[in-house]
Amino acid sequence: MSPPTGNPITDQFDNDLNDPSYDTRRQIGLRLTIIARMMRNNFDRKVANLCVTRSQWAMIAVVSRHPGSTQRTIAEALEMSEASAGRLIDRLCADGLLERRDRPDDRRARAVYLTDAAEPLLARLATIARESEEKLMKGFSDEELAQLRGFIDRIYDNVSRG
Incomplete structure (x- = not known):
């Protein structure tokens, strides 16, 4: 599980990934969403000075x-x-x-x-x-x-x- 970010929406996504009531497909979809967001944020941070x-x-x-x-x-x-x-x-x-x-x-x-x-x-x-x-x-x-x-x-x- 990812550490809390302080953003209630994204933190809830992370919590949903560990909720046994969510099926595997939903968990994969959520994880892909989170990974894409993290990749965008990391890229933006690294190129901000450019x-x-x-x-x-x-x-x-x-x-x-x-x-x-x-x-x-x-x-x-x-x-x-x-x-x-x-x-x-x-x-x-x-x-x-x-x-x-x-x-x-x-x-x-x-x-x-x-x-x-x-x-x-x-x-x-x-x-x-x-x-x-x-x-x-x-x-x-x-x-x-x-x-x-x-x-x-x-x-x-x-x-x-x-």
């Missing part, structure tokens, strides 16, 4: 892996609306971390690229992500991680099908 949000980091990471992508492609990769992706790209362009360029194959579409200014930030964020992942997966064998990945993929597939 002045970047999770969504900005995700955008930068997608563009770094797929330079020259369109706003539509990036939005699909991040599972967000094209308008939301556009606003985020605009913000990161204004901050000097991304840039839009004309595409020679389509005059209507613009390609998105990282700027040189984004590279040090991306490197620092990658280090933070790697350290967080190591802490999260500490004590798991490669076989256990592969099995967990399979389970999580099945859950993801179930949820994504609506």
